[in-house]
Amino acid sequence: EIVAKHLAEQGVTKDYATTLRHIIASNPTFFPGTYSLPLQISSDKAIELLTNPTNMQTNKVTIPEGWRVQDIIVRLSKVTGISASKFEKEAENLTQFDLPRAAPSLEGYLFPATYSFDKSLNAKSILRIMVNRMKQELERYGVAKKDWHRTLTFASIVQREARLTEDFYKVSRVFRNRLDINMALQSCATASYGVGEFSIIVTNRILNDDNPYNTYKYPGLPLGPIAAPGSLALDATLNPVDGSWLYFVTWNLKSGETIFSNTYAEHQAGIVKWDKWMAENPGWDE
Known part of the structure; x- marks a missing residue:
């Protein structure tokens, strides 16, 4: 009727x-x-x-894996015509999303995918759809709610550090091995996030900055996720490949080729190779 x-x-x-x-x-x-x-x-x-x-009249938007909340909001605003400030205001009200208590923000809880949002939806509804999509993904992998925050935090680091598909599972193993022996993660991605940057070259200023995301200064996982992990990063987090590596370096930033090492001496050899590649490919450190 x-x-x-x-x-x-x-x-x-x-x-x-x-x-x-x-x-x-x-x-x-x-x-x-x-x-x-x-x-x-x-x-x-x-x-x-x-x-x-x-x-149906919809707004179609694609959110890539590894994006931060601030970048996601910019794209959502551009596609939907809803002001970024409205998305930011809703994102600050965490209680409406039923997140784990440990979550300091929506970072890592917005699932990266292609969405078709009805044009009548407001900022709150759009964010809730994306959060619920991440929850569905966690449930699909059988992750208990009490482990959501830890899993997303770990997966977000893997997402930002790994380049090639097969290396996601190796990067996950490296960080798992480090946690198992109480070795600092020393993730450049977390250190950069802590100072609000996406730096390829991590300076001493970044490494020495005192913030809860700096895994060079503080042991264990950081305060929370540093980006939006996709399905591959989640799968790699939960199913790391077997290996004894403790180090890795992506020596070719163009191809994503990465060297995994068991010892610091081996790792240093990989860094030398990276230094040589960087010298031969100016502009990648900008």
Whole structure:
């Protein structure tokens, strides 16, 4: 009745009674959303358009793996036309998302994927959809809620540090091995995040900065996630490959080739190779 009344009131169909009869007769499945329909069309045509989800008016947006909340909000605002300040305000109200108590922000809890958001949705609804999508992914992997924060924090580091698909599982193993022996993670990605940067070259200023994300200064995992981990990073976090590595260095930033080492001496040899590549490829340190 509500659909029939709305169609008639908006002038899409000629009259309420006829439209209602057609809806009752066909018993269609409607997809909630915003639709742009022509005026003065037949009841059957209106029903046909409303039962096809491809006719729904949506905002399509792709969020890449490894993005931070601030970058995600910028893209969401650009695509939806909703101001970034509205997204930021909703993001600050963590209680509405039912996150683990340890979560300091939405960082890491917005699942990176391609979404088609109904144009009627507001900032709060969009963020909740993305958070719920991450929760679904965690549940798909069988991660208990009490382990969500730790898992996402670990996975976000893997996401930012690994380059090639097969290396995600090796990077995960390196950090797992370090945690197992109480060795500092020494992740450049976490150190950079702690000072609000995405630096390829990590300076002494960054390494010595006193913040809860600096895994050079503080043992164990940082305060929380540093980016949005995707399915690959989550899978690698939960299923690391076997190995005894404690170090790795991505020596070729163009190809993503990475050297994994068991000893510091081996690691130093990898760094020498990285230094040589950087010298031969100026501009990558900017």
